[in-house]
Amino acid sequence: MPPTDASADAGTAPVADTGTTSPTARESRIGPVADAGADSEDTLDLHLPDEFVALFGEDTGADGRRGLGATATAGPASASATSAATVEGAGTTTCASEAPPASTIPNPNDLLGDVADWGPISTPAGPLHLVPVRIERDLPIISRWMNDPAVTAFWGLAGPENAIEEHLRSQLVGDGRSVPCMGLLEGTPMSYWEIYRADLDPLARHYPARPHDTGVHLLIGGMNDRGRGLGGTLLRAVADLALDKRPACARVVAEPDIRNTPSVAAFLTAGFRFSAEIDLPAKRAALMIRDRSLRHLL
Structure with a gap:
């Protein structure tokens, strides 16, 4: 299940682990593709399409900035390299002629209604846009x-990048x-989120889950x-x-550490x-x- 400790102000905020949920503090909600179906308790019998269509690609400029393409709904994102509190950008662009590797593109057939298409939302702090992770671009900052x-x-999830990469990839190719x-x-990457189906997660074994319950985990990266x-x-x-x-979702859930x-x-x-x-475990x-x-x- 997603991180449970996403402390909004402590740097993590998991819903279900929404603000601050920690993969360590929770059961793994998505196993490697090779193990798919191995644990019938955690995986429903879902019949998904065999092929995925690449909806978005992403370009990174020579200056290290990420830009959102013409079809994206948010403005260009800038990545500040001044402190560990800054997050690397996660903009996206439409790639018409060449699709990016399947392991690095958002899953267009996700069970959440295409999060990549949710677009920006207005908040008192400015517009917020959730952009699916691209490992080759975002791994260094997420690891930090x-x-x-x-x-x-x-x-x-502290440790070498390869361990964190596995955590991200298991979701992207799941x-x-x-x-x-x-x-x-406001166009600047500053947080990491995990949006997930709580009713299809191991978390559902620990509370009276309802169909389409949605879990959220949040990590605020910048000090x-x-x-x-x-x-x-x-x-x-x-x-x-x-x-x-x-x-179809009637509730958003989270399970931060009670401490x-x-x-x-x-x-x-x-x-x-x-x-x-x-x-929880x-x-x-x-x-x-x-x-x-x-x-x-x-």
């Missing part, structure tokens, strides 16, 4: 974030139940972006975006309600839920 001590405690994304705020309330602001925006783009007070507080600020404490978590029916009240 995951090795930040403040993040490691809850995500549990059956589409989880989509890792870079979050661009300068932590501790100022951004977590709650962005979590609310993304949770509402998921509800808007997935009509991660900033993360739990961020979810409450974002309109999630505390539902229960649940015991590597932690005791606070089950946080944002209900469609209550979204305009909380």
Whole structure:
């Protein structure tokens, strides 16, 4: 299941692990392709198309900046190399003549309604755009974030890049139940997200899941972006975006570590309600839920 500790202001915010969910603190929700079907408890009998169509490609300029193509809905993203708090860009462009390698393109047949097409959303902090991860571009910055001590405690993915690459790739080449994304705020990459089907995740064995429950994990990468309330602001925006783009989804869920007070507080600020404490394989978590029916009240 996704990271459970995504502390909005502590650098991680997982929904389900939304603000700060840590892969370590949770069960792996997506296994390597080679192991697909090996664990019938975690994988439903899903019949997906045999071929995937590359919807997006991405160009990186010589100056290291990422630009969104003509068909993208967000402006160009700039990547600042001044501190570990900055995130590498994650813009996308349409590639008409040549499709990028299948292992690095967003899965157009994901089970979440094509997250790549969700587009930007307005927030009090500025427009936020979730752009599916491209390993060759985003791995260095994500790896740096995951090795930040403040993040490691809850995500549990600290270590060499190849281990983090495996975590990302397992989602990108999986059956589409989880989509890792870079979050661009006002065009600048500053956060890492995982949007996933909580009802198809091992997490569903630990709470009364409902069809189409959507989980969210958030990691705020920049030190300068932590501790100022951004977590709650962005979590609310993304949770509402998921509800808007997935009509069949009635709830967005998260399971931050119960000890991660900033993360739990961020979810409450974002309109999630505390539902229960649940015991997961590597932690005791606070089950946080944002209900469609209550979204305009909380």
